[in-house]
Every structure is written in structure tokens, then in C-alpha cells.
Amino acid sequence: MLIARLIADSDQSDMGLDAQLANAPEWLIEADAAFEIEQLDERLHELHWGAENDPTLLTRVLDEVLKPEAALISDCGFELPDVFVSDMDSTMIGQECIDELADYAGLKDKIAHITELAMHGELDFEEALRERVGLLKGLSENAIQQCLDERISPTHGAATLVATLRDHDCRTVLVTGGFHHFADAVAEQLGFERVVGNVLEVADGALTGELAGAITDADTKARVLREEMTKAGNGAISLATGDGANDIPMIEAAHYGFAYRAKPAARAAANGRVDTPDLTAILTLLDISQSDWVEA
Numbered sequence: 001m002l003i004a005r006l007i008a009d010s011d012q013s014d015m016g017l018d019a020q021l022a023n024a025p026e027w028l029i030e031a032d033a034a035f036e037i038e039q040l041d042e043r044l045h046e047l048h049w050g051a052e053n054d055p056t057l058l059t060r061v062l063d064e065v066l067k068p069e070a071a072l073i074s075d076c077g078f079e080l081p082d083v084f085v086s087d088m089d090s091t092m093i094g095q096e097c098i099d100e101l102a103d104y105a106g107l108k109d110k111i112a113h114i115t116e117l118a119m120h121g122e123l124d125f126e127e128a129l130r131e132r133v134g135l136l137k138g139l140s141e142n143a144i145q146q147c148l149d150e151r152i153s154p155t156h157g158a159a160t161l162v163a164t165l166r167d168h169d170c171r172t173v174l175v176t177g178g179f180h181h182f183a184d185a186v187a188e189q190l191g192f193e194r195v196v197g198n199v200l201e202v203a204d205g206a207l208t209g210e211l212a213g214a215i216t217d218a219d220t221k222a223r224v225l226r227e228e229m230t231k232a233g234n235g236a237i238s239l240a241t242g243d244g245a246n247d248i249p250m251i252e253a254a255h256y257g258f259a260y261r262a263k264p265a266a267r268a269a270a271n272g273r274v275d276t277p278d279l280t281a282i283l284t285l286l287d288i289s290q291s292d293w294v295e296a
Contacts, residue, residue, distance in 0.1 A: 001048060003073070007043050070284070081165065086175070094155050114131060144181045164283055174187045199212040242266060256271065
């Protein structure tokens with residue numbers, strides 16, 4: 001049996017999710033799917049999807065009928081994770097760092113367009129990354145710190161999510177297709193214990209337009225998750241969050257793979273999703289009481 005935990009928005013909670021089903025679409029009626037919705041508290045619900053039902057329809061019920069703010073589907077219950085691996089840009093922070101940095105070179109629109117295509121999976125990630133970095137050749141290294149100070153801010157609830165998970169003995173790792181120049185500072189601010197990312201090459205105080213060392217890409221993200229799970233030992237539970245196409249292998253490899261306000265391909269690959277801008281929704285879905293949250 002599949003179980004979906006979902007957070008209803010305030011309007012749904014007031015009227016009850018059953019009312020959402022009162023006007024069920026024809027395809028759901030024809031499917032004759034048997035399921036029950038149990039209210040756990042004011043906004044948290046569980047939907048029990050019968051084993052006789054088509055499992056692929058559950059996601060459709062969530063997306064097209066119930067439309068929760070956040071949801072997590074599991075076939076093995078809900079346990080606290082031992083490992084948390086997360087993307088950075090547009091997930092733990094509200095921006096794409098390379099797009100914001102490009103603004104200091106007068107190239108934001110051009111580079112942001114390439115970023116958008118890459119995140120939708122329409123361009124090869126490494127080629128798109130190298131192209132964008134190449135366009136920044138000659139930009140002063142000082143622009144990086146200026147960008148951090150002026151443009152980069154955490155997603156609401158990100159610090160509380162990380163601090164609470166760490167307080168529950170969960171290992172936290174930030175892995176990004178972006179750059180250590182940004183990720184190291186973000187990780188320190190949010191409390192991540194390990195950072196994996198790309199390195200912008202700098203010479204004579206300016207970007208060279210090249211990257212130093214190996215590329216952190218989709219395969220790297222999934223590999224980091226597997227590495228951390230091996231260290232955590234047998235029976236460990238993993239949680240991952242991301243928003244773009246290069247997060248898909250990591251999301252699919254995790255027990256709880258969350259798409260945060262994600263591109264369609266990443267959302268389709270996930271068994272969890274957060275559509276509200278507050279990442280503490282993940283803590284609610286994992287049944288961590290707000291009284292046990294660590295505000296950071």
C-alpha cells in the first residue's frame with residue numbers, strides 16, 4: 001500500500017479535502033480507485049492508496065484533484081532520515097548564483113536563458129555550464145563577494161530544516177552544480193557539514209572563464225548521496241531536495257526525494273514535492289513536531 005502525506009492549504013483545511021473529491025474528475029470516477037484520507041492534525045493528512053489501485057494514479061490525484069502545498073508518497077512508512085543531500089541554487093537559496101553574478105558583467109539575461117534551458121534538461125549540463133562560465137571571463141573576483149552580499153539569500157525555512165535534521169542526528173551535505181565560491185558561504189550560513197561543487201578558476205584577480213578540476217554534475221550528486229549512505233550503514237534512510245533536471249538522479253536515488261518548486265522533469269521524478277516557498281514543510285511531512293524544530 002502506498003501512503004501519501006500531504007499538507008493542505010488553509011482553504012482546503014477549512015472546507016475539508018473530502019470536498020475536493022466531491023467533484024472528482026471523470027477519469028478518477030472511471031478508475032474506481034479505493035482510498036481513504038485521514039486528518040492527522042489541522043493541516044496534515046494521510047491518504048491510504050489501496051494496493052488494488054493503479055499506483056501511477058496517486059500522483060495524478062495529488063496534482064490534479066487535491067493540489068496540496070506539499071506531499072510525500074511512501075511505500076515503507078515515514079522515518080527520520082540519516083542523510084540529507086541537497087541542491088543549492090533555487091532550492092536552499094532563492095537564486096541561481098551564476099545568473100546573479102552575470103548581472104555584474106551585464107550578461108544576466110543571456111546567461112539566465114541558458115540556465116533555464118539546462119534546468120529543464122534541454123541542454124547538456126556540462127556544456128551549458130562551461131558556456132556560461134566562459135562568458136564571465138575577465139569579471140573581477142570581487143564581484144563574487146559583492147554578489148553574495150547583495151543578491152544571495154536562503155530559502156525560507158532552509159536553515160531551520162538543516163538545523164533540525166542535524167539535531168536529529170542526520171548528516172547534511174550541500175551538493176551543487178554551482179560554485180564553491182558561493183556554496184561554502186551558504187553551507188556555513190545554513191549549517192551543512194559537507195560541500196561538493198565546482199570551482200571557478202581565478203587568475204590575477206579575475207575569472208579566467210574556465211573551471212578548475214572535475215565537474216559536479218547530475219552523476220556526481222547521485223554518487224555523493226550513495227557515498228554518504230554507505231558511510232551511514234545498512235538501513236540508513238536518505239532525503240534529497242532539488243529543483244532541476246541535474247537533480248533527478250539524486251532525487252530518484254533517495255528514499256525521500258523532494259522536488260522543491262521544481263521544473264516538470266524533476267517533479268515527475270520525485271516522490272515528494274514542496275510547492276509552498278517554505279522548506280519546513282518537509283519537517284511537517286516527516287512528522288517532526290514544530291516544538292522540536294531548531295530555529296536558526
